[in-house]
Amino acid sequence: MVSTGIRIGGLGGQGVILSGIILGKAASIFDGRNATLIQAFGPEARGSACSAQVTIADDPVAYPYVQNPDVLVVMSADAYTQFIPTLKPEGLLLYEEELVTPKDLPPGVKAYGIPATRIAEELGRRLVLNIVMVGFFAGVTGVVSLVAAEKALLSSVPKGTESLNLNAFRRGYEHGRSLVAAA
Amino acid sequence: MTLEHENFPQTELLPDGRSVVVREMTISDEPRMVEFFQSLPLEDRNFLRNDVSKPDVVHRFVRETEDLVLALVAEANGRIIASATIERGLYGWTRHIGEVRLVVGRPWQRHGLAKVLLRHLVRAAPGAGLELIKGYVAGGKVGAQKALEAMGFKKEAILRRHVKDVAGRRRDLLIYTNDVSHIWEKMEALNADFSPTQGE
Numbered sequence: 001m002v003s004t005g006i007r008i009g010g011l012g013g014q015g016v017i018l019s020g021i022i023l024g025k026a027a028s029i030f031d032g033r034n035a036t037l038i039q040a041f042g043p044e045a046r047g048s049a050c051s052a053q054v055t056i057a058d059d060p061v062a063y064p065y066v067q068n069p070d071v072l073v074v075m076s077a078d079a080y081t082q083f084i085p086t087l088k089p090e091g092l093l094l095y096e097e098e099l100v101t102p103k104d105l106p107p108g109v110k111a112y113g114i115p116a117t118r119i120a121e122e123l124g125r126r127l128v129l130n131i132v133m134v135g136f137f138a139g140v141t142g143v144v145s146l147v148a149a150e151k152a153l154l155s156s157v158p159k160g161t162e163s164l165n166l167n168a169f170r171r172g173y174e175h176g177r178s179l180v181a182a183a
Numbered sequence: 184m185t186l187e188h189e190n191f192p193q194t195e196l197l198p199d200g201r202s203v204v205v206r207e208m209t210i211s212d213e214p215r216m217v218e219f220f221q222s223l224p225l226e227d228r229n230f231l232r233n234d235v236s237k238p239d240v241v242h243r244f245v246r247e248t249e250d251l252v253l254a255l256v257a258e259a260n261g262r263i264i265a266s267a268t269i270e271r272g273l274y275g276w277t278r279h280i281g282e283v284r285l286v287v288g289r290p291w292q293r294h295g296l297a298k299v300l301l302r303h304l305v306r307a308a309p310g311a312g313l314e315l316i317k318g319y320v321a322g323g324k325v326g327a328q329k330a331l332e333a334m335g336f337k338k339e340a341i342l343r344r345h346v347k348d349v350a351g352r353r354r355d356l357l358i359y360t361n362d363v364s365h366i367w368e369k370m371e372a373l374n375a376d377f378s379p380t381q382g383e
Contacts, residue, residue, distance in 0.1 A: 012375070012376040013374060013375055013376055014374065014376065015373065015374030015376065016376050017376050018373050018374055018376075039376075050376045123312055124278075124279075124311060124312015124313070125312050125367065127367065127370055127371060127374060128370075130374060156373075157370060157373070158366060158367075158369035158370050158373070159366075160306065160309045160310070160363070160366035161309055161310070161366060161367060161369075161370050162310065163307070163309075163310025163311070164309065164310045164311065164312060165370075167310075
């Protein structure tokens, strides 16, 4: 009966939707649970607000819209401002710490940040920022298993890019695990 | 240096029916690497950047791997028969460029082993964030040129009468490049967050 509502917010071109696809695929195909994905775009494809709503549940999902997420993942300041009021009390905020500065966090919300852009650049491709965030999500929440998330990742990214994407995922995952362990 | 999703060692079957084992180089390979490099004729060693017939050079080669994206050896009958590396700049304007270096022992040249090793190197490059890989070949080394071209390299430049062979004759130096950045175009498209059905 466990159900987790997730909203991922960022800018068009950051791979917000791909992040949602990987999480949903990990849960539904490789962890044997159920998942739905709703995607929303701003008026332009790139550079404007973009978000994905993912529901992961043990039972079939009857209502796929996530109005008040359990977990909010944000990769831009605008996404934070727009979506933080919707996060559930006692919810979890995961944010890109060089792009987002959490202010006025609702009481009870737990927040974990990661320098995902810097990690992606260290690995050689800023483009994998979203994959670092997916790994971070898996590491902090455990909502999708490590094995399932890696399988979903490898089945979702283009041939030839698997190695760097996997490294990006694992950097995010390890960062998440270390923050949770220290908390 | 390790490629997480590549499983080495791998057994590769060459077109002539012989099989070789391709795996990552380790520090414990040092004595066999010395043996391999010393088995190369002077004519072949002359094309290398360093004098690898000297054990101390090989000692450093197997240890100082910070700039190596991938270092492979090919083995047959317990002996190292080829070495293949891809090296990158660690800082600055060439950080996105890798250089391939490939040495195949004489008995194994012209049997498809160079192509096998190059294929592994080319696959490794985008995973390390490289956008361009290059290789240098002396004029007249037809087998090496064919192997590079078969793996997507294009002849980018010719430096006329640039290098000297073991007999002191000046030879052309060919510069081959392979732009592997296009592999990331598909990832950029995936990340574009653009829905073709938007607005319908």
